Amino acid sequence: MVEMPTSTIIRPGMQRREKVESIKDKVAIVGMGCIKFGENWDKSIDDMMIDAAYEAYEDAGIEPSDIQAAWFGSVWAGETGQIMAAPLKLPYIPVTHTENACATGSEALRGACYAVASGVCDVALALGVEKLKDTGFMGLPQTRPWATWSYRLTTQTPPAVFAMMATGYFAKYGLSHEEGKRLLAQISVKSHHNATLNPKAHFQREITIEQVLNAPMVAYPLGLFDCCGVSDGAAAAIVTRADMAKSFRADPIYVKALQICQGPREGFMNPAYDFAHVEETCRGGAATYAEAGVKNPREEISIAEVHDCFSITELTIMEDLQFSPRGRAGEDIEAGTFTLEGKLPVNTDGGLKCFGHPVGASGLRMMYEVYKQLQGKAGPRQVKNPRLGLTHNQGGEPGAATVSVVIVGNEL
Amino acid sequence: MTGIVSYGAYIPIYRLSRAEIARAWGANEVPGEKAVANYDEDSLTMAVAAAMNCLRGIDTTSIEGLYFASTTSPYQEKQSAATIATVLGLERGAWTIDFSGSLRAGMNAMKAAMDAVNSGSAKSILVCASDVRLGHPMGSSEMTFGDGAAALLIGDTGVIAEVEGFYTFYNELQDVWRSGRDLFVRSGEERFIMEKGYTQVVLEAVSTALKRFNLSPKDFSRAAFSSPNSRQLGAVVRKLGFDLKTQVQDTLHSSVGDTGTAMSLMSLVAALEGAKGGDRILLTGYGNGCDVSSMKVTDEIEKVRDKPGIERQLASKRMISGYNRYLRWRELIDVQPPARPPIEFRQPSPAAQWRENQGELRLRGTKCKRCGTPQYPPQRICMSCKTKDEFEYYSFLDKKAKVFSFSHDYVMETVDPPVTVTVVDFEGGGRIMCDMTDRNPEETTVGMPVEMTFRRLYYVGGIYNYWWKCRPVPS
Numbered sequence: 111m112v113e114m115p116t117s118t119i120i121r122p123g124m125q126r127r128e129k130v131e132s133i134k135d136k137v138a139i140v141g142m143g144c145i146k147f148g149e150n151w152d153k154s155i156d157d158m159m160i161d162a163a164y165e166a167y168e169d170a171g172i173e174p175s176d177i178q179a180a181w182f183g184s185v186w187a188g189e190t191g192q193i194m195a196a197p198l199k200l201p202y203i204p205v206t207h208t209e210n211a212c213a214t215g216s217e218a219l220r221g222a223c224y225a226v227a228s229g230v231c232d233v234a235l236a237l238g239v240e241k242l243k244d245t246g247f248m249g250l251p252q253t254r255p256w257a258t259w260s261y262r263l264t265t266q267t268p269p270a271v272f273a274m275m276a277t278g279y280f281a282k283y284g285l286s287h288e289e290g291k292r293l294l295a296q297i298s299v300k301s302h303h304n305a306t307l308n309p310k311a312h313f314q315r316e317i318t319i320e321q322v323l324n325a326p327m328v329a330y331p332l333g334l335f336d337c338c339g340v341s342d343g344a345a346a347a348i349v350t351r352a353d354m355a356k357s358f359r360a361d362p363i364y365v366k367a368l369q370i371c372q373g374p375r376e377g378f379m380n381p382a383y384d385f386a387h388v389e390e391t392c393r394g395g396a397a398t399y400a401e402a403g404v405k406n407p408r409e410e411i412s413i414a415e416v417h418d419c420f421s422i423t424e425l426t427i428m429e430d431l432q433f434s435p436r437g438r439a440g441e442d443i444e445a446g447t448f449t450l451e452g453k454l455p456v457n458t459d460g461g462l463k464c465f466g467h468p469v470g471a472s473g474l475r476m477m478y479e480v481y482k483q484l485q486g487k488a489g490p491r492q493v494k495n496p497r498l499g500l501t502h503n504q505g506g507e508p509g510a511a512t513v514s515v516v517i518v519g520n521e522l
Numbered sequence: 523m524t525g526i527v528s529y530g531a532y533i534p535i536y537r538l539s540r541a542e543i544a545r546a547w548g549a550n551e552v553p554g555e556k557a558v559a560n561y562d563e564d565s566l567t568m569a570v571a572a573a574m575n576c577l578r579g580i581d582t583t584s585i586e587g588l589y590f591a592s593t594t595s596p597y598q599e600k601q602s603a604a605t606i607a608t609v610l611g612l613e614r615g616a617w618t619i620d621f622s623g624s625l626r627a628g629m630n631a632m633k634a635a636m637d638a639v640n641s642g643s644a645k646s647i648l649v650c651a652s653d654v655r656l657g658h659p660m661g662s663s664e665m666t667f668g669d670g671a672a673a674l675l676i677g678d679t680g681v682i683a684e685v686e687g688f689y690t691f692y693n694e695l696q697d698v699w700r701s702g703r704d705l706f707v708r709s710g711e712e713r714f715i716m717e718k719g720y721t722q723v724v725l726e727a728v729s730t731a732l733k734r735f736n737l738s739p740k741d742f743s744r745a746a747f748s749s750p751n752s753r754q755l756g757a758v759v760r761k762l763g764f765d766l767k768t769q770v771q772d773t774l775h776s777s778v779g780d781t782g783t784a785m786s787l788m789s790l791v792a793a794l795e796g797a798k799g800g801d802r803i804l805l806t807g808y809g810n811g812c813d814v815s816s817m818k819v820t821d822e823i824e825k826v827r828d829k830p831g832i833e834r835q836l837a838s839k840r841m842i843s844g845y846n847r848y849l850r851w852r853e854l855i856d857v858q859p860p861a862r863p864p865i866e867f868r869q870p871s872p873a874a875q876w877r878e879n880q881g882e883l884r885l886r887g888t889k890c891k892r893c894g895t896p897q898y899p900p901q902r903i904c905m906s907c908k909t910k911d912e913f914e915y916y917s918f919l920d921k922k923a924k925v926f927s928f929s930h931d932y933v934m935e936t937v938d939p940p941v942t943v944t945v946v947d948f949e950g951g952g953r954i955m956c957d958m959t960d961r962n963p964e965e966t967t968v969g970m971p972v973e974m975t976f977r978r979l980y981y982v983g984g985i986y987n988y989w990w991k992c993r994p995v996p997s
Binding site: 245246247248249251252264265266267269270271273274275276277278281326327328329330331332374376378379380381383385509 | 860861862863867868897898901905906926927928929930931932933934936940941943944945947948951952953954955956957963968979980
């Protein structure tokens with residue numbers, strides 16, 4: 111367990127504070143929008159941003175002119191916040207373009223929340239978008255090689271690095287290839303089931319364990335159904351001050367904690383890293399629990415949307431976020447702990463696996479589901495009386511990750 | 523006394539059976555197999571491998587020159603010797619020269635190295651000869667050509683084989699050639715080039731050389747010949763009066779093939795492996811003429827025995843499953859490209875290459891002076907104790923290594939799917955993530971011992987991107 115970060119001494123003689131301030135209960139989300147993710151051939155990136163933003167405006171009951179500042183999250187849409195300001199016709203307000211790989215959406219939300227909490231604005235927009243299917247190839251686009259450290263070391267694609275966590279996990283806990291594959295398959299089967307109850311999900315059909323096991327290999331030991339979809343999509347949130355929230359709606363969702371943890375890419379260099387967990391998730395999760403005052407996550411968190419880019423990632427997140435004891439997430443998966451009917455439903459909307467993964471939008475899509483669940487508006491997949499919801503959004507890879515963990519609640 | 527101080531050879535691990543080629547073309551079965559460079563190997567990387575085998579236990583900063591001989595250097599204009607010298611860590615003032623133009627270039631380089639040492643302009647020079655030649659599909663050269671490399675350290679101290687005499691004989695003849703416009707090696711009419719080319723020239727050159735050296739075939743324990751195939755070798759050897767079985771070890775044609783520029787030096791390495799002090803060895807190199815050399819083995823040879831030589835490398839091999847795989851490795855056939863980002867995104871930056879090549883082409887990392895933690899790539903701020911700018915450079919090349927985790931990536935574009943990606947941990951500390959080559963995916967396991975090998979990651983925009991991969995330690 112990691113202590114809540116404290117401010118450091120920046121000049122000799124300066125006093126270190128016992129505890130830094132917390133975001134807890136300072137801001138609320140009062141409107142959200144999320145379009146259907148998928149192969150949105152008939153929608154441009156502008157269409158998707160407009161649809162997500164206007165659903166959020168309508169949900170919050172505001173006019174576009176009420177937005178005082180905006181945070182725009184996208185990895186591949188292009189430069190500056192103008193990508194969003196232009197189609198939405200934002201009225202000469204501050205717009206910040208954020209990028210944190212697959213955790214970009216959460217980073218946009220974080221920016222909006224901190225701005226509101228600081229008092230420099232009262233109504234802020236956070237929007238994440240990605241248009242990936244126009245590229246014409248599978249997987250994610252590549253960034254310029256000399257901007258990345260590894261361009262001369264290996265030619266691997268992201269699935270292979272996550273697959274190495276599956277190899278690492280299987281080796282560490284003595285799972286045979288077959289045992290490991292069967293365990294992971296249950297995660298994908300669950301996500302597919304949840305997505306059948308979600309009309310906005312990219313993939314809305316049931317699959318069987320056998321289908322998962324027999325699917326073509328993508329990056330050994332991960333097969334096709336162990337990997338999330340690459341999708342087009344957009345999601346947006348309207349953030350305001352907690353004390354103003356009820357003037358927008360009767361059921362605002364309050365931010366309890368908002369942490370982000372960037373590792374120094376140590377896992378790729380340090381033999382101490384076991385490739386059976388994600389250090390940034392452990393530390394980011396612990397910091398989030400400390401900020402929110404959560405003592406026993408497994409008991410206190412009602413619902414979690416986590417970054418299941420691959421089945422193995424969801425498995426290790428269950429341990430890294432302390433939902434399951436170390437090395438024993440498998441027991442909870444077998445017991446159905448994380449299903450819709452289980453004690454701690456995870457990825458009730460189908461997750462990245464089935465809702466889809468338009469990189470810059472995913473963090474806000476996760477929040478969209480938690481927000482709807484906490485308001486009791488999740489339709490056929492509604493979880494009973496949730497109180498605290500968590501989103502876990504990961505950029506990067508095992509050994510070199512950027513992890514955002516957010517906790518929100520429906521009560522002050 | 524000037525001569526050979528150390529030797530090394532490299533045979534790529536893959537073999538293609540000639541029967542497999544014959545089957546693909548509906549031709550009559552031909553015995554034997556040929557060594558085939560992996561898709562990520564070329565004459566430069568194989569020269570590095572041979573040099574590393576040659577230089578085990580030798581301080582590379584003491585070597586004052588690197589001569590590279592090949593007819594298949596990766597660049598028409600850009601020196602391979604300079605790249606190899608950088609990878610091996612030679613001092614900046616070392617002589618680097620590329621020799622090319624004929625299959626005799628290997629012996630040309632050796633002669634030039636001898637002269638340099640004799641004249642006092644360098645104390646020791648490493649000669650590398652390496653070739654990956656292409657014969658036309660369905661042609662006889664495709665059957666006979668093989669890939670391989672050899673390296674000889676020439677110097678005047680610790681000599682294991684003293685060079686007693688050198689004789690050369692040039693000959694203008696259009697027998698085997700490849701213009702700058704050609705991908706495949708061409709050759710003249712077979713009967714003509716055998717009679718007026720190889721047979722006549724080698725006979726004449728060796729006979730004259732022996733007279734000059736005042737020696738006769740019976741004075742030699744072994745004779746190392748370059749030759750285009752077993753038949754022509756046998757004919758010449760008989761006419762000269764050498765005994766094919768006892769004096770000439772002809773295992774390379776049936777097991778490796780005609781390795782071009784590397785052939786005579788590889789034959790010499792094979793001869794040296796079986797030689798003892800006092801033995802005399804004859805060496806010939808053919809190609810637009812013939813070079814002949816006589817050398818006498820010294821007792822020092824016992825000190826350089828421990829290396830992965832020809833014999834050991836012949837024993838550890840993997841057969842290529844299918845001729846079509848070979849065609850794909852050599853990119854002789856267009857296959858449907860995968861729906862992946864264009865490879866141009868990986869275009870190397872010459873500036874970034876220049877910055878990194880100084881140290882990182884040698885797989886050099888850093889070791890923190892405060893806490894002693896080895897790390898790769900080089901880190902200015904220690905990942906353990908966070909000390910800034912207090913490090914020394916640290917080589918991972920000579921460290922034992924094991925696979926910590928791995929995956930087989932079926933998404934990445936490659937001519938040899940899947941890309942095997944590994945996390946490798948080094949004895950004494952340090953970890954890198956790299957691709958694995960020369961592997962059988964089914965045999966890849968956590969904990970398997972690996973060694974580092976210099977390979978070509980990819981070719982884009984006219985630039986070969988060379989880097990290190992790991993490979994299973996050959997059994």
